[in-house]
Amino acid sequence: MRNKFAAPTRAAASAAALLSLVLVPQLAMADEPKGDVAWDIVAGLTTEVGERLAGSEAEARARSWAEARLKALGFANVRVEGFPIRGFVRGIDEAHLVAPVPQHLAITALGYSAPTPAKGIEGEVMYFPSLDALKAAPAGSLSGKIAFVDHAMRANQDGSGYGPYGNVRRQGPAIASKLGAMAVVIRSAGTDSHRNPHTGATNFTDGIKPIPAGAVSNPDADLIARTFAHMQPGGKPVRLALTLTSHAQDKMPSGNVIADLPGRDPSLPMIVIGCHLDSWDLGTGAIDNAAGCAIITAAALKAQEGGAPLRTIRVLWAGSEELGGYGGDAYAKAHAGDKHALGMESDFGADRVWRVQYAFADANKPLADKITAALNPLGIVTSAGKADGGTDVEPIIAAQKLAVIGLGQDGTHYFDLHHTPDDTLDKIDPAMLDQNVAAWTAVLKIVANEAGVIAAP
Amino acid sequence: MRNKFAAPTRAAASAAALLSLVLVPQLAMADEPKGDVAWDIVAGLTTEVGERLAGSEAEARARSWAEARLKALGFANVRVEGFPIRGFVRGIDEAHLVAPVPQHLAITALGYSAPTPAKGIEGEVMYFPSLDALKAAPAGSLSGKIAFVDHAMRANQDGSGYGPYGNVRRQGPAIASKLGAMAVVIRSAGTDSHRNPHTGATNFTDGIKPIPAGAVSNPDADLIARTFAHMQPGGKPVRLALTLTSHAQDKMPSGNVIADLPGRDPSLPMIVIGCHLDSWDLGTGAIDNAAGCAIITAAALKAQEGGAPLRTIRVLWAGSEELGGYGGDAYAKAHAGDKHALGMESDFGADRVWRVQYAFADANKPLADKITAALNPLGIVTSAGKADGGTDVEPIIAAQKLAVIGLGQDGTHYFDLHHTPDDTLDKIDPAMLDQNVAAWTAVLKIVANEAGVIAAP
Numbered sequence: 001m002r003n004k005f006a007a008p009t010r011a012a013a014s015a016a017a018l019l020s021l022v023l024v025p026q027l028a029m030a031d032e033p034k035g036d037v038a039w040d041i042v043a044g045l046t047t048e049v050g051e052r053l054a055g056s057e058a059e060a061r062a063r064s065w066a067e068a069r070l071k072a073l074g075f076a077n078v079r080v081e082g083f084p085i086r087g088f089v090r091g092i093d094e095a096h097l098v099a100p101v102p103q104h105l106a107i108t109a110l111g112y113s114a115p116t117p118a119k120g121i122e123g124e125v126m127y128f129p130s131l132d133a134l135k136a137a138p139a140g141s142l143s144g145k146i147a148f149v150d151h152a153m154r155a156n157q158d159g160s161g162y163g164p165y166g167n168v169r170r171q172g173p174a175i176a177s178k179l180g181a182m183a184v185v186i187r188s189a190g191t192d193s194h195r196n197p198h199t200g201a202t203n204f205t206d207g208i209k210p211i212p213a214g215a216v217s218n219p220d221a222d223l224i225a226r227t228f229a230h231m232q233p234g235g236k237p238v239r240l241a242l243t244l245t246s247h248a249q250d251k252m253p254s255g256n257v258i259a260d261l262p263g264r265d266p267s268l269p270m271i272v273i274g275c276h277l278d279s280w281d282l283g284t285g286a287i288d289n290a291a292g293c294a295i296i297t298a299a300a301l302k303a304q305e306g307g308a309p310l311r312t313i314r315v316l317w318a319g320s321e322e323l324g325g326y327g328g329d330a331y332a333k334a335h336a337g338d339k340h341a342l343g344m345e346s347d348f349g350a351d352r353v354w355r356v357q358y359a360f361a362d363a364n365k366p367l368a369d370k371i372t373a374a375l376n377p378l379g380i381v382t383s384a385g386k387a388d389g390g391t392d393v394e395p396i397i398a399a400q401k402l403a404v405i406g407l408g409q410d411g412t413h414y415f416d417l418h419h420t421p422d423d424t425l426d427k428i429d430p431a432m433l434d435q436n437v438a439a440w441t442a443v444l445k446i447v448a449n450e451a452g453v454i455a456a457p
Numbered sequence: 458m459r460n461k462f463a464a465p466t467r468a469a470a471s472a473a474a475l476l477s478l479v480l481v482p483q484l485a486m487a488d489e490p491k492g493d494v495a496w497d498i499v500a501g502l503t504t505e506v507g508e509r510l511a512g513s514e515a516e517a518r519a520r521s522w523a524e525a526r527l528k529a530l531g532f533a534n535v536r537v538e539g540f541p542i543r544g545f546v547r548g549i550d551e552a553h554l555v556a557p558v559p560q561h562l563a564i565t566a567l568g569y570s571a572p573t574p575a576k577g578i579e580g581e582v583m584y585f586p587s588l589d590a591l592k593a594a595p596a597g598s599l600s601g602k603i604a605f606v607d608h609a610m611r612a613n614q615d616g617s618g619y620g621p622y623g624n625v626r627r628q629g630p631a632i633a634s635k636l637g638a639m640a641v642v643i644r645s646a647g648t649d650s651h652r653n654p655h656t657g658a659t660n661f662t663d664g665i666k667p668i669p670a671g672a673v674s675n676p677d678a679d680l681i682a683r684t685f686a687h688m689q690p691g692g693k694p695v696r697l698a699l700t701l702t703s704h705a706q707d708k709m710p711s712g713n714v715i716a717d718l719p720g721r722d723p724s725l726p727m728i729v730i731g732c733h734l735d736s737w738d739l740g741t742g743a744i745d746n747a748a749g750c751a752i753i754t755a756a757a758l759k760a761q762e763g764g765a766p767l768r769t770i771r772v773l774w775a776g777s778e779e780l781g782g783y784g785g786d787a788y789a790k791a792h793a794g795d796k797h798a799l800g801m802e803s804d805f806g807a808d809r810v811w812r813v814q815y816a817f818a819d820a821n822k823p824l825a826d827k828i829t830a831a832l833n834p835l836g837i838v839t840s841a842g843k844a845d846g847g848t849d850v851e852p853i854i855a856a857q858k859l860a861v862i863g864l865g866q867d868g869t870h871y872f873d874l875h876h877t878p879d880d881t882l883d884k885i886d887p888a889m890l891d892q893n894v895a896a897w898t899a900v901l902k903i904v905a906n907e908a909g910v911i912a913a914p
Contacts, residue, residue, distance in 0.1 A: 050680075101506060103507040195878035196651065223881070283652070426650050
């Protein structure tokens with residue numbers, strides 16, 4: 001993996017080779033896969049749009065970009081379906097230890113953090129090794145204090161650690177608020193060791209007062225932990241200054257971009273495949289989730305090479321996934337009248353697909369076997385457990401009780417990059433992106449040409 | 458290498474295990490090497506002082522910390538020798554592309570950059586793939602423009618790429634200024650692919666007007682290059698907004714910390730071993746260069762275990778290396794009257810020593826052979842080329858024509874971290890630090906007990 005991330009990157013090498021002293025702007029990068037639908041989408045979105053935080057002007061530009069690109073690629077019924085969201089507007093992110101010694105900290109506000117005043121706040125830090133330790137703190141014991149929760153995430157291939165470890169981010173701030181904390185800082189829910197904090201939404205549920213909530217990078221969390229460990233008994237308390245001026249904002253505009261490849265038999269329920277167009281704002285949203293939109297879109301086009309399949313394939317580039325799955329909910333509501341058979345999503349980066357899972361009726365066992373056989377040559381195995389869709393297709397899957405196929409990507413390094421400034425194009429290996437497109441193409445060719453009923457368990 | 462950098466780090470795991478809900482601040486980290494002189498120095502400097510930019514109040518605190526620690530370790534004649542420097546005061550570092558689309562860029566001002574106004578500057582970007590391309594630009598052609606130099610550094614084990622690639626940073630800004638540029642941005646002289654720019658000093662030689670000068674991270678440089686490549690002919694120019702408010706400042710206080718382990722025969726010229734105490738301000742100066750001070754100091758102490766050697770060993774923790782080698786110059790001037798035999802330095806991180814080089818008189822061949830034989834069991838080989846000292850001992854080596862031994866560390870990943878926010882304690886592998894201390898100890902035991910003349914070629 002190190003080599004994959006090593007500089008000089010392809011873009012650097014090719015730019016140096018190709019761009020002469022006098023600018024030749026029409027040149028594409030030399031060793032990037034030119035004319036490759038998937039690569040062009042992920043390179044285009046990250047370069048020509050960049051970060052596209054849900055609700056922002058940038059997300060609106062991303063929708064326009066997506067609409068134009070999907071039309072140019074030959075999709076039918078390309079449209080934007082707008083909806084309002086409770087958004088989040090990024091402000092200043094700054095933190096430093098004040099005592100026992102001054103130390104700068106790399107921090108990001110969590111989504112839906114309350115803002116500090118512009119001049120910041122300062123307070124004594126209370127150390128909690130885990131979310132459970134925070135939960136066990138006595139009522140009122142954090143009054144006027146800043147809680148620090150030092151719960152370190154472990155990497156694993158299937159990403160299953162994100163559930164429990166991610167709870168520090170999702171639940172920790174609300175718990176600290178209930179205990180009286182003036183603010184909360186968590187160790188990033190991430191598996192890297194770079195000075196790049198991981199953002200992501202937190203939840204102040206009804207009745208709980210939002211407080212400033214931030215995440216520091218892993219090396220900064222180490223430093224805070226070490227600062228406590230190096231303190232002498234009776235020494236100065238650890239004090240932290242925080243300036244986190246981001247704020248939530250109601251009624252911001254978002255929207256889904258939807259496009260169809262019409263099937264030969266419109267009476268058959270369609271296949272809906274999803275990704276999300278919005279990204280967090282620290283990076284350029286390459287693996288999360290331009291890659292997903294690139295993979296599903298390229299595969300849908302490849303699946304119709306040689307002739308349209310029986311069933312319509314619909315691509316959903318959802319808006320506002322990161323801030324709470326608004327796009328998926330809006331889709332399910334707006335398209336309750338459309339007949340769907342099966343839902344799938346790509347939203348776990350751009351590393352290789354290593355397993356397939358199904359949520360199929362028993363009667364569809366032969367269909368599953370056919371798909372498994374088509375995937376085996378790509379190094380993809382079946383795995384125990386029932387497929388679930390991603391955030392953007394789950395609402396329609398739940399509403400219409402759809403069958404699901406899950407193509408599981410290797411997530412060992414996903415949480416090195418997820419929601420950080422480091423989510424940039426250079427982290428994507430074109431060969432791995434190709435493998436994803438090949439796997440999706442194989443699946444879509446089979447399911448979109450299935451004349452029989454495709455049903456959920 | 459990836460595992461070495463992988464989180465959760467030692468500090469995280471141990472803090473979670475050891476720090477209970479109620480703070481127990483006297484606990485040390487569980488699996489860090491307790492009571493180990495080298496580890497304690499590097500952990501102490503990074504945790505109890507942190508960044509220590511030359512000339513700053515933090516560097517002054519570092520000198521006090523060093524003085525107290527060297528005394529506590531039993532060194533004699535521990536003293537601080539002050540000198541004034543032309544310093545650099547960090548301000549705001551911000552940059553973004555304005556056109557063709559807005560994109561945030563991760564940037565740092567280079568040392569001795571001129572400040573922009575507080576509200577920043579904006580200009581059209583001229584693209585140069587290399588320093589040579591910049592040099593070839595016609596006089597005046599950059600008038601009112603911002604130069605971008607996209608020269609990507611390659612990693613190599615002996616660090617020899619830093620000479621040529623580092624020239625983009627050292628010389629590029631002055632060349633751009635002469636061509637009329639309003640500002641200059643370079644691709645970081647670094648080998649990683651993270652959103653961490655690499656700072657470092659640049660040189661506006663006499664008569665050349667300082668201009669704002671910054672370095673963007675490798676992924677950001679990729680983005681700028683791709684932005685040029687994606688532009689349509691006749692499209693909007695690439696425009697950049699820069700706010701870099703750091704500024705140079707004269708007459709700032711710095712100083713060296715010097716300590717001796719007196720030898721049994723004061724008539725013999727001493728061994729001087731160097732490192733530097735100052736660091737860049739983006740990280741906490743773990744590999745650059747707390748590690749060096751840790752290695753030489755621990756080794757000096759180990760070399761006298763079982764009895765003082767014949768010759769005095771002097772440790773020089775130099776100030777203001779990063780801003781131009783002030784500490785080494787001050788040492789050579791202040792100690793012109795002291796008799797030295799040999800100089801050595803550790804200033805290339807904390808990875809393993811893989812080679813030894815000598816700058817010895819022919820008559821010292823047997824001494825070199827003895828040292829080589831002692832180093833072979835540690836996996837260290839001799840290598841072609843003449844040893845040179847580091848920045849902090851070179852002036853005294855040159856002034857007194859000293860012999861030199863160079864213990865070369867593996868620098869393959871050094872420029873992933875060098876001068877970045879990522880230069881933090883978690884990047885140091887205690888086993889590699891140990892190997893360095895063992896190598897230095899083996900060398901010092903031999904040279905400090907050499908009764909015969911030790912002479913330069």
